[in-house]
Amino acid sequence: MIAFDCRLDRSDFQFAAAFEGDRGITALFGPSGSGKSTAIRLIAGLERPTAGRIVVDGTVLVDTAAGVVMPPHARRIGLVFQDALLFPHLSVRSNLTYGRWFTARAERRIGLEPVVEVLGIGHLLDRRPGTLSGGERQRVAIGRALLTSPRLLLMDEPLASLDAARKLEILPFIERLRDEFAIPIVYVSHAVEEVARLASKVIKLDRGRVVGAGAAIDVLTPTSLADTAARFDAVSFVTGTVLRQLRDFGVTVLGHPAGEITVPGLIEPTSAPVRVTVRATNVTLAVGRPGQISVRTMLAGRIVKMEVDDGPFALATIELVGGERLIAYATRLAMDDLGLDVGDEVTALVKAVGIDERGVPGLKLIGGHAARAD
Structure with a gap:
């Protein structure tokens, strides 16, 4: 569960948005420049809001009124970007387990075997990233993020750099991820079909504001010629x-x-x-x-x-x-x-x-x- 209500004032862009997400996938959807990546950066702690409050699974990450701003490394948030950003000199197994070293042993709730099984990457464990396809690299990147046992998983356009066949390959794995791990996910995408298929809730952003929120069938279906x-x-x-x-x-x-x-x-x-x-x-x-x-x-x-x-x-x-x-x-x-x-x-x-x-x-x-x- 995530509750987000933040304002960020820049000289060229004013962001002010509030939304809530559940245990499934909450999709941030909208045109370029609408504020999707800004929201992701604020949640991850890569930017600090001018004012606001962010709560994930009952833990307050940010509350500017109370002077609370948790540092990024303490937020326990998994990140998956367009580029898998794997370490080329390490094996897939070592890439997967790398993030676990930054998670306290008592908080390691997710084991290697379930992640490998759900993502279908058991046959890749001894290979190097340079020998993998784009879809395989993204599955490893998702696995690495999962193995930090995060409170929240942020996926920022994770399929944008993949061709149509690779996107089709990886979407079922994201569905299994959604269904089998009790971790809320915030998913950013420009692809309406991805959002419609994956998201339990859609937040539509435009010019830094929320202009629609709810089920995909309600948010993605226009109600007027406007x-x-x-x-x-x-x-x-x-x-x-x-x-x-x-x-x-x-x-x-x-x-x-x-x-x-x-x-x-x-x-x-x-x-x-x-x-x-x-x-x-x-x-x-x-x-x-x-x-x-x-x-x-x-x-x-x-x-x-x-x-x-x-x-x-x-x-x-x-x-x-x-x-x-x-x-x-x-x-x-x-x-x-x-x-x-x-x-x-x-x-x-x-x-x-x-x-x-x-x-x-x-x-x-x-x-x-x-x-x-x-």
Whole structure:
């Protein structure tokens, strides 16, 4: 549990934000310059707030009113950055255990074996960092941070330097980390699919202020056209069940009351629902059901809300058959040409290539890549 309420005054930037996080992953989300890294630095003790209070798991790290500012080394906070920052001359085993020497023996709650098992790095222990892939290096960096038995784990854009395949490789390990170790995590990312998949709570920052807080489905779904500038971050969530795999084409077909959803990559059949993240900019609306078209995902629904202003865009909310809602950005010109308004029946089209595999749990890679098809 983390409670954060800090102000930092700079000549070129004013930061004032307050939020709380639980035992899961609290994601800090927002554009560059919104204050995400500032919050991370304040929590870690790399910067001192002008005024504020930070409490982690009942321990007061900062309380400027009471004159309390715990030094960074005493905060017991694990840090994972974009660059793994491993010691190149040490083995993976030595890199992992290095941080433990700075943790009092009585406070070492996490052992080497569970960390190695959860992160799947047992076969790497005798190797040097220079022989590892980017994803393997990041898993070792996460393990090193865990083995300090931290009160809190800070992950600042941990996947930003990895390619799509490596991101897909490491996301399940972060999920296991979230589920199997009782350590709160603050996770910074620009990738909306990562945030939607991992976070139990999302804190949206803009210009040093909190502009949204809550579950991903609430924070990442725009409520008005005032968010047009952030339209590429606007997402909806659609839940289906695995119907079949088309292995020859590298895709999985999900069943939904509104229609079938084609997802790039292979998802093993399971009774558990699969949640797909769909960007509002990747949804096309049609009147009726199109015939010869490459798009495989066609979901039936009805427009329940339509927002327009003097700008070029319209924001439509579609209630799908089955009750889930999907948002779609379109131009006002297109909406006018189609004569669409609230109450009209539509078909929402979603290209498979527009579904980011990082937002789909349980997806399997094919030949090192997630195969894509429409």
